[in-house]
Amino acid sequence: MNYQEKELIIFxxxxTLADSKAPLDNDMADLVIKLLERKKVAVISGGTFSQFEKQFLSNLPASTDLLKNLFLLPTTGTRLYAWRDSGIEKNSAELSAGWHQDYSENISPEDRNNIIKSINETWEEAGYRLPEQIFGERIEDRESQVTFSALGQEAPLDLKKAWDPDKSKRQRIVSILKDKIPHxxxxxxxxxxxxxxxxxxxKAYGVNKLSDFLKIPIDxxxxxxxxxxxxxxxxxxxxxxxxxxxVSGKRETEEIIKELL
Ligand SMILES: [Mg+2]
Structure with missing residues (x-):
């Protein structure tokens, strides 16, 4: 793969860029800023925009000149935010910080309620016991996305990592839930x-939207x-x-960014 011909780097x-829900560290912030000087950069995550602000933007001391090269797709690409000088047409809500929302593919309230009900049923059918302690919200309605977190949103990282290291629990939940809400x-x-x-x-939807907006082909x-x-x-x-x-984690991501630079 020829890194040099890549115009948009998506993380x-x-x-990948940080530990789960943990802030971006200084080394990674430096590398992302250097990358923004050369390429367009996008970040796609399951988290909300306010999670992006807390975890990523507040630890990224990039100049506003560089922010126009940055594109944020929270809640798994169901929303796109661009900096006000990015060249993307502003057709939606402006945020005070200078980020504007370009689109948001929201799920209807009725469907969200049905999804939440199905998640609860799935947990019972999967036969998992309720964790002894739950940290923060377990099912979060993010309007364009509903997120289930087995131990709660705010669970400590070590407990999160120990809960499903081989991904088998989540795979089981995904397969049961898919049958309940096929749409x-x-x-x-x-x-x-x-x-x-x-x-x-x-995330692919978000990537295709970016491709249209930025006139950057997938390859x-x-x-x-x-x-x-x-x-x-x-x-x-x-x-x-x-x-x-x-990648297996942020250290591997750092090595890739260094190669890109
Ligand atoms: Mg990830």
């Missing part, structure tokens, strides 16, 4: 989570993620034909 966030996309997100979005609205893109496996939430990007590199 997953949790497990939605169901995929594994972070280390304990499963995300539900509109059918066909996934000029590179995607780096840690869940590029069937039923993983990064897999759709590979299916869309984007060159992908699967």
């Amino acid at each position: 997953d966030l949790d497990g 939605f996309d169901v995929s594994m997100g972070g280390s304990t989570s499963v995300d539900v979005t509109m059918r066909g609205v996934n 000029k893109m590179l995607f780096i993620g840690d869940e590029i496996i069937p039923s993983g939430n990064d897999y759709s990007v590979k299916e869309a034909g984007v060159d992908c590199i699967n």
Whole structure:
């Protein structure tokens, strides 16, 4: 693969640029800023925009001049945010910080309620016991996405990593839930989570939207993620034909960025 001809570098966030829900560290922030000086960069994650702000943007001291090269796709590509000078047409809500939302593919409230009910049924049918302690919300309604986190959104990282290291629990949940809500996309997100979005609205959808907006063809893109496996939430990007590199964590991502530079 020729890195030099890639114009847009797309990253997953949790497990790729940072540990799950953990802030971007200084080394990674430096590398991302250097990359923004040369390429367009996008980040696609299951988290919400406010999670992006907390975890990523607040630890990325990039100048506003560089931010126009950055594109944010929270909630698995169901939404796209661009900096005000990015060249993308502003047709939707402006945010005070200078980010504007270009689109949001929301699920109807009725469908969201049905999804939440189906997630609860799935957990029972899968035969898993309720964790002794739950940290924060377990099922979060993010409007364009419903996210189930087995131990709760705010669970400590070590507990999250120990819960389903071989992904078998989440795979079981995904397979049961898919049958209950066939009109939605169901995929594994972070280390304990499963995300539900509109059918066909996934990371690949976000990538194709970016391709249209930026006039960058798929073969000029590179995607780096840690869940590029069937039923993983990064897999759709590979299916869309984007060159992908699967990483085991942020240290491997750093090495790739260094090669890109
Ligand atoms: Mg990930």
